[in-house]
Amino acid sequence: MSATGLIASFIATGRLYGVGIGSTLTALQQAIDFDFVDVVDEDGDSMRRDYGFIEFYMNLDQDWRVSGGSIELHRLAIRTDITDRWCAAMRDRFPRYLTWDELYNEFSNLPDAPSLRNIDQGDFQEYRASETRVSVLVSNDHEERDERLGHGDVWSVSLG
Template sequence: MSATRLIASFIATGRLYGVGIGSTLIELQQAIDFNFVDVVDEDGESMRRDYGFIEFYLNLDQDWRVSGGSIELHRLAARSDTADRWRIAMQDHFPRYLTWDELYNEFVNLPNAPSLQNIDQGDFQEYRASETKVSVLVSNDHEERDEWLGHGDVWSVSLG
């Protein structure tokens, strides 16, 4: 699947690989088969599962439950090898750069795509789907793209 379609679906549904707020750690493990690092807080009540450019946040109740997550696309501009490994393991091709225009064009063609609120955050433009609790941060920087993101490139997509 193209990452653009996957991300557009994430915005529209609040679920990435079927994982969303309330999913269990077991469901997360079944959905994503890729190397990760778990970082547990001092109290042992919250954890971040880091896959390199994709992260999920979990809280401990009776078991670990997803409370949020993010796709940190800006990390791929400097580390395209991570995207290459992800493509082999998960069969999804994440580009080194993704413009908001490309993502938005895919998003608006989804059935029942929720409305987006546009919020100016200074260096970033935020597009938030309140229904699904997903936000997209887009670079508002007026720099041209080089080895780093430029104006109009998607920085991250976050759930929570």
């Protein structure tokens, strides 16, 4: 599956590499084999696992459980080294830039793709799949693409 297909599937299912809300830390570790940084809050009951452009948020109950996550595609426009390392480890090459049209084309071809609600957020258009609790933020900036994202590029895809 292409990385674009993986992201489209994430929107449709609320799961990335099989990990979604309620997944355990063990399941996350088994699904993603890549360098990370854990940032635990000062109370010790929530954590962010940061893989560079993919993050999972976790809460501590009896075990760490996923409460959300995001693919921060805007980071790839500047940090192209991450995509090479991710591809070597996980076999998925994420694009430096991804337009909403490209992603939506892949998403709309999925069987049983949930409906999306479009919300104008000013600098961003949000496309939200309420069923899966996934939102896509698309740049509304009227600037042309350069080393930063331009109009119509996907900024992030978030679960939560």
